[in-house]
Amino acid sequence: xxxxxxxxxxxxxCELPADVIRVxxxxxxxxxxxxxxxxxxxxxxxxxxxxxxxSRPICQDTGTNIWYVYHPRSVSQMALTRDILxxxxxxxxxxxxxxxxxxxxxxxxxxxxxGPGAPVIHFHEWSRKSLVADLLLKGGGSENVxxxxxxxNGAIGAGRDLEGIRRCVVDAVFNAQGKGCGPGIIxxxxxxxxxxxxxxxxxxxxxxxxxxNPDPVLAKLExxxxxxxxxxxxxxxxxxxxxxxMGVKIGARHRLPASFFVSIAYLCWAARRASVSxxxxxxxxxxxxQQALKYKLPAVAARKGR
Amino acid sequence: xxxIELPVSEKDVRKLKVGDxxxxxxxxxxxxxxxxxxxxxxxxxxxxxxxxxxAIYHCGPVMKKTGKSWKxxxxxxxxxxxxxxxxxxxxxxxxxxxxxxxxxxxxxTLKACKDVGAVxxxxxxxxxxxxxxxxxxxxxxxxLDELGVPEAxxxxxxxxxxxxxxxxxxxxxxxxxxxxxxxxxRDAIIGI
Ligand code: SF4
Numbered sequence: 297x298x299x300x301x302x303x304x305x306x307x308x309x310c311e312l313p314a315d316v317i318r319v320x321x322x323x324x325x326x327x328x329x330x331x332x333x334x335x336x337x338x339x340x341x342x343x344x345x346x347x348x349x350x351s352r353p354i355c356q357d358t359g360t361n362i363w364y365v366y367h368p369r370s371v372s373q374m375a376l377t378r379d380i381l382x383x384x385x386x387x388x389x390x391x392x393x394x395x396x397x398x399x400x401x402x403x404x405x406x407x408x409x410x411g412p413g414a415p416v417i418h419f420h421e422w423s424r425k426s427l428v429a430d431l432l433l434k435g436g437g438s439e440n441v442x443x444x445x446x447x448x449n450g451a452i453g454a455g456r457d458l459e460g461i462r463r464c465v466v467d468a469v470f471n472a473q474g475k476g477c478g479p480g481i482i483x484x485x486x487x488x489x490x491x492x493x494x495x496x497x498x499x500x501x502x503x504x505x506x507x508x509n510p511d512p513v514l515a516k517l518e519x520x521x522x523x524x525x526x527x528x529x530x531x532x533x534x535x536x537x538x539x540x541x542m543g544v545k546i547g548a549r550h551r552l553p554a555s556f557f558v559s560i561a562y563l564c565w566a567a568r569r570a571s572v573s574x575x576x577x578x579x580x581x582x583x584x585x586q587q588a589l590k591y592k593l594p595a596v597a598a599r600k601g602r
Numbered sequence: 603x604x605x606i607e608l609p610v611s612e613k614d615v616r617k618l619k620v621g622d623x624x625x626x627x628x629x630x631x632x633x634x635x636x637x638x639x640x641x642x643x644x645x646x647x648x649x650x651x652x653x654x655x656x657a658i659y660h661c662g663p664v665m666k667k668t669g670k671s672w673k674x675x676x677x678x679x680x681x682x683x684x685x686x687x688x689x690x691x692x693x694x695x696x697x698x699x700x701x702x703x704x705x706x707x708x709x710x711t712l713k714a715c716k717d718v719g720a721v722x723x724x725x726x727x728x729x730x731x732x733x734x735x736x737x738x739x740x741x742x743x744x745x746l747d748e749l750g751v752p753e754a755x756x757x758x759x760x761x762x763x764x765x766x767x768x769x770x771x772x773x774x775x776x777x778x779x780x781x782x783x784x785x786x787x788r789d790a791i792i793g794i
Contacts, residue, residue, distance in 0.1 A: 332621070332623075332766050335623070335766075336726050336766075339726040339729050339732060339764070340726065340728065340729060342729075342732060343726070343728070343729040343730065343731055343732040346731045346732055346735070347676075347730070347731045350731065352664075352675050352676055352730075352731045352734075353664055353675070353676040353730060353731070354676075354728065354730065354731070355676065355678055355727075355728040355729075355730045356661070356662060356663050356664045356675075356676035356677055356678050356730040356734075356752075357662070357678075357680065357728075358664070391664050391665075391666045391675045391676075393664075394662065394663075394664040394676070394751065394752060395750060395751050395752065396752070398750075403636070404750070405750035405751070405752070405753075407750070435728070436680075436681075437680065437681040437704070437705070437727065440681060452792055452794060453792070453793075453794055463792045466788060466791050466792055467788065467792065470784055470785065470787075470788040473705070473706075473777070473780070473781060473784070474704075474705055474706065474727075474777070474780075475681055475683060475704075475705035475706075477704065477727035477728045524791050527787055527791060528784045528787050528788060528791070529780070529783060529784055529787060530780060530784050531780075533704065533724065533726065533727055534705065534706065534776075534777065534780060535724075535766070535768075535776070536776070536780055536783075564727070564728060565728060566728045
């Protein structure tokens with residue numbers, strides 16, 4: 297499977313998903329003629345075109361590589377890990393990935409994107425015969441502006457309710473300003489413990505940017521927050537403008553009675569994700585991950601299917 | 603679009619204003635976290651001629667080696683604010699005229715822009731192949747073994763590297779202006 301995983305990394309790194317490009321183009325058309333934000337989005341669009349034509353990384357920060365692998369019972373996780381690591385090393389040699397894994401104590405770069413905790417791999421066994429791997433490359437600039445709130449929070453008057461969640465998201469996007477390479481996609485994880493809260497937030501980033509949350513309460517909050525974050529006027533790259541975020545995606549997990557975390561995972565415009573399904577040795581690639589399929593897909597994507 | 607040849611004089615840089623679109627031609631040198639830390643701790647001599655009236659680029663590129671030469675595959679800017687503790691001293695010591703990166707920088711750097719005669723040029727974050735293609739030649743690399751590919755000092759000869767001045771030598775910063783404006787909005791939306 298090593299060669300399929302290598303191709304998955306190449307696609308993730310070099311081809312921005314169509315749903316994201318579509319929203320960036322809408323944002324570009326909305327910005328004023330001759331404004332820095334419009335010219336920034338023009339460059340983004342041209343850049344993505346160039347990257348996909350020449351099989352080069354969309355952005356030089358090829359990010360944390362986050363894998364979700366769904367596998368049948370018969371497949372060994374040790375074997376899968378070996379294949380993912382081998383594909384990762386090869387992808388680094390081919391410059392689909394930048395050497396991006398640094399020993400936190402010595403400061404030494406491992407040179408091949410592997411090492412303790414790198415890449416990040418989540419396994420799920422399922423009853424199907426196919427194997428599916430979803431991959432997200434999440435850039436460091438956007439990771440640095442991600443945030444976690446423990447409610448109640450006095451500074452922004454956020455209590456343990458929907459209103460509190462709303463305040464956290466607006467505050468986090470404000471704090472990010474242009475530093476996360478906006479327009480961003482905002483993944484929100486409510487509940488869990490500190491670790492799983494952020495995992496939930498990141499899983500939200502696998503969703504299609506213009507899908508709909510089947511939970512009507514969360515769907516409404518997502519819509520409100522999308523509009524309110526854009527009202528901040530931070531705009532693409534923090535140049536000012538109408539498109540500060542492309543979407544807000546919210547998921548919730550059970551929590552302890554004692555805790556209430558709201559985690560905000562900021563994803564830059566370079567929202568690089570890709571998916572592969574392997575059945576009987578044949579790989580089929582897609583831009584729609586397993587996580588995305590749990591949500592109501594927009595009409596265009598639903599027609600194409602997996 | 604204003605065309606700038608590097609190295610550039612203090613006088614020419616002082617003419618630039620927030621909002622100006624710039625295209626750079628000449629040598630720019632990458633330096634990010636480890637490089638900045640090293641500069642302020644050791645003040646290495648080898649960077650003096652590279653940075654005098656020149657440009658620092660906050661960038662950790664993806665590079666490809668073919669034979670003896672290196673090619674920039676992807677070379678967009680990285681977040682600049684991490685260099686805020688170091689940058690003012692670096693600018694003053696080496697007389698740097700352009701700081702290139704993304705996300706803008708803070709009050710210390712803004713003051714240094716004024717004192718030294720320099721600007722902050724905001725490149726398009728993430729536009730890596732687009733910016734890499736303006737690198738016509740990798741002239742040299744310094745401390746590659748010690749710092750690794752993303753952190754090394756790469757000397758790039760660029761032709762038409764694009765960016766927007768977001769901090770100038772007159773004390774203006776687009777970033778602080780937007781911060782103030784969006785803070786008012788935030789307070790209204792949150793209701794505090
Ligand atoms: S935040 Fe995203 S687009 Fe910006 S430099 Fe990092 S990976 Fe690239």
